[in-house]
Amino acid sequence: MKLIATDMDGTLLNDERKISKENAEAIKAAQQDGIHVVVATGRDFKEASMPLKEAGLTCPILCVNGAEERSANGELIHAVSLAKNEALTILDILTAADVYFEVYTNRGAFTDDYEKGLEIVIDVLQSAGSDDSYEKMREIAKHRFESGAVQLTEDYTKLIDSTAVYKFLAFSRDETKRQAAKDDLEKKDVFSVSASASDNLEITHWQAQKGIALRRLAERLGINSDDVMAIGDNLNDVSMLKYAGTAVAMENGEAEVKQLADFVTASNEDNGVAKAINKWLK
Incomplete structure (x- = not known):
């Protein structure tokens, strides 16, 4: 090895x-x-x-x-990175499906919703089989913001226009919404659509x-x-x-x-x- x-x-x-x-x-x-x-x-x-x-x-x-x-x-x-038009296409698909998402860029990760940003970490922990209490998982999730690992943005469109976009991390416990978004994304040959937890989607360029x-x-x-x-x-x-x-x-x-x-x-x-x-x- x-x-x-x-x-x-x-x-x-x-x-x-x-x-x-x-x-x-x-x-x-x-x-x-x-x-x-x-x-x-x-x-x-x-x-x-x-x-x-x-x-x-x-x-x-x-x-x-x-x-x-x-x-x-x-x-x-x-x-x-994703081209700007590709990133905007993903944004439109996820928004139309009513699926929460974060955007990963060369300047770090961004969200436009603090509370849902916490929920996504809790979901990852639960999917990994964590035995921690909900309160403990929420404290772990808050550390993402406190450490600067994820930042708040008011406008994803402006963010996409000014940064190199690497990934969209989408999250929904609603399987119907999540699957609808996944189906529309997979129609575009340029995207790779995978997952890192049971309730999320990770969308990158197919070469990423x-x-x-x-x-x-x-x-x-x-x-x-x-x-x-x-x-x-x-x-x-x-x-x-x-x-x-x-x-x-x-x-x-x-x-x-x-x-x-x-x-x-x-x-x-x-x-x-x-x-x-x-x-x-x-």
Whole structure:
């Protein structure tokens, strides 16, 4: 094994959105053994960097589902953004379907609704099987705003006109609305539509996928896909699991992800990433 790629939410992070000591130690051990470790996440660079820094980890990051590739020191290596007309098309489809969404840009993530911005984090935690109380999850969600990981905007159209847009993160517990939006989005060949939780949609340019970004990184490092391991739990991880020679699903992962996997590791609350890495180090 020469390259390990791990998702963050529901995978590397526990339900408190932190990296456990066991996971951090396993990653450091792999790096010391000469194995490249990369984080592949739907988060933007700022939100992805915080838990890594807290755990004392330094590694490249494939941000926003592969829309950005950042080096271990944060340098922007590659970026795939949506054209303005494409971003406006997504905005119109989601608005028409009455689906809440956030916009991820080169200036960070933005929302136009504070309360719904909290709900989306709570939904991710609940989908990952968190046992925390609603009040505890709400406090975790508030930290996104307090830390600057997500910002408020009054006008998405002006935001799209002035920034590079990487991703729309849409959320609705109404399956009919969510499916209507998904169907309309998938009619456009230029978009990749996936999910990181049961009630959301993640929309990027079709070239902004974890699997494509992981392939690009591996090829630049001269590593064959057979020597790559990918670890994930949800549908936005599918492209990298299909690319990797060894695909690992989390115990808390979606059924479709487990079906793709070569083996299933423990849950994100039981240091599943560490157990998968240590299996190969041994």
